[in-house]
Amino acid sequence: MNIIKRLMNGLILIFLPLLLNGQATNTYTYDTVPGDPLKARIYTLNNGLKVYLSVYKDEPKFQSMIGIKAGSKNDPADHTGLAHYLEHMLFKGTDVYGTLDYSKEAPLIDSIFNLYERYGTTKDSLTRAKLYRQIDSISGVASTYAIPNEFDKMMAGMGVTGVNAYTSNEQTVYINTVPSNQLENFLTVEAERFRKPVMRLFHTELEAVYEEKNRSLDSDGSKVFENLFGGLFENHQYGTQTTIGTVDHLKNPSLKAIQD
Helix, strand or coil, rough: HHHHHHCCCCCCCCCCCCCCCCCCCCCCCECCCCCCCCCCCCECCCCCCEEEEEECCCCEEEEEEEEEECCHHHHHCCCHHHHHHHHHHCCCCCCCEEEECHHHHHHHHHHHHHHHHHHHHHHCCHHHHHHHHHHHHHHHHHCEEEEECHHHHHHHHHEEEEEEEEEEECCCCEEEEEEEEHHHHHHHHHHHHHHHCCCCCCHHHHHHHHHHHHHCCHHCCCCCCCCHHHHCCCCHHHHHHCCCCHHHHHCCCHHHHCCC
């Protein structure tokens, strides 16, 4: 696949060791937990990354779950829902993939960043409407340089299934089920995914998050859960803010805060 060749040029993988032909490129020691029925091996790589490996031989594939130790409790109190927004945006590509011409796309994205900052701090309804029209217009131009769903297409091309992610209070986790013979290609794409994510196509992604919020407002289970945590954790982010965020914050997102 051409995109794999593009990604491998000059790319330093952050996920090592790679298991090539059944042999590791580096030798690592590992820890285990006594009595663990899965007999998981816990490796700490040279870059500090923790890797938990458990052998499953029934199928020629493996499940990858990449957990990021940041969730909604890390959201700023005035910008709740950002970790969940970021989860969505890490499917949009980088300066290498997901774009037809990043040199032309980048200044448009910068303009959108700045407009959202002004939009979020503006109270006058007429000024907000004008700013939103500008965001809408520039987003339309920027989208002409974007390649929608290229990440998903690359994964599908490798035979990867179950491509998904979720955000909770403490973590964001990216999930894939990968054919064993695609390990190197898969890790190459995932390493690139986290190297420099680009906040492209944000304008349309808002609708997906709004819909999730609307569903939570109609869900009795979500209401019970939110009120339970609000009562249990009155002075902690578990109770003072939700993973999905408030309606006001979702309607006034800060791309800069998400990037930070």
